[in-house]
Amino acid sequence: MKYVTAIGMVIVVVVAFVAGLYLSPYILPQAWGPEDPVWDRVAKSGKIKVGTEPGWPPYEFLAENGSIIGFEIELMEMIADELNLTVEWVNMAFDAIIPAVQAKDIDLGVSGFSVTSERLEVVQFTMPHSITEGQVIMLKSRAEQLGITELTSxxxxxxxxxxCGTQSGTTQEQELQEKAPGSLRSYRDFLLALEDMKRGTIDCVYAETPITSNWILEA
Structure with a gap:
């Protein structure tokens, strides 16, 4: 399987679709709900504090004016509007969001989270809003240099x-740790991994399809 898209000066090739689907819901404390004191506080204040890491386009990313935008952001704003709440967005590192939800420093986490058994032990999830799959991308020039047309696993x-670069704290990092620990290069966010791939510091990036598709379109 090989898909090539070229816009501008960078040509990116998809070298692998990785088996497995990711469900993407929002996360909240395990006791969060209409009968929980947290909900009483949120409803009384009329404000909900939501943590996100805006380096995950098209789900959440920074606009030119510095505001946080994206599909999940708009969806959360719509939900809050239905509940007569105002969203207070907190820009934070991805791997800090779940600990912040556990500590109730924030009320909700919105950042393209996948459902895993480990996460279910410490937080609860809303209903998933999308299903995605993993994808490995590489610069076409690098793939040709190495003679790679596809990765089977x-x-x-x-x-x-x-x-192979990916973001720390993600399910993609966990999969690489389990299946290819020698390849793993962890980054604070995916955009840093992408920049290193363009510079040739790493060979490829592993992420979810909506994000890799967005990168290809903007390459």
Missing amino acids: LSSSATLGLK
Whole structure:
């Protein structure tokens, strides 16, 4: 399987669709609900404090004026409007969101979270709003240099000696740790991994399809 898209000077090639689907809901404290004191506080104040990491386009990202925009942002704003709440957005690191929800420093986490058994032990999830799959992308020039047309699995990236970047705290990082630990290069956010791929510091990036598709379109 090989998909190539070129816009501008950068050509990106999709070298693998990784088996497995990701459900994307919002996260909240395990006791959060109409009968919980947290909900009473939120309803009384008319404000809900939501943590997000805006480096995940098209779900959430920064506009030129610095405001946080994206699909999940608009959806959360619509939900809050139905509940007569105002959203207070908190820009924070992705791997800090779940601890902040647990500590109730924020009321909700909105940042493209996938449902995992480990996360279910510490937070609860809303109904998923989308289903995605994993995808590995590489610069076309680098793929041609290495003679790669496709990757049959994540483990093959380690066999080929590839350096594969992803964001810390994500399900993609966990999968690489399990299947190709020698390939894993963790980053604070996916955009930093993408920039390193463009510079040649790493060979590829592993993320979810809506995000990789957005990168390809903007390449």
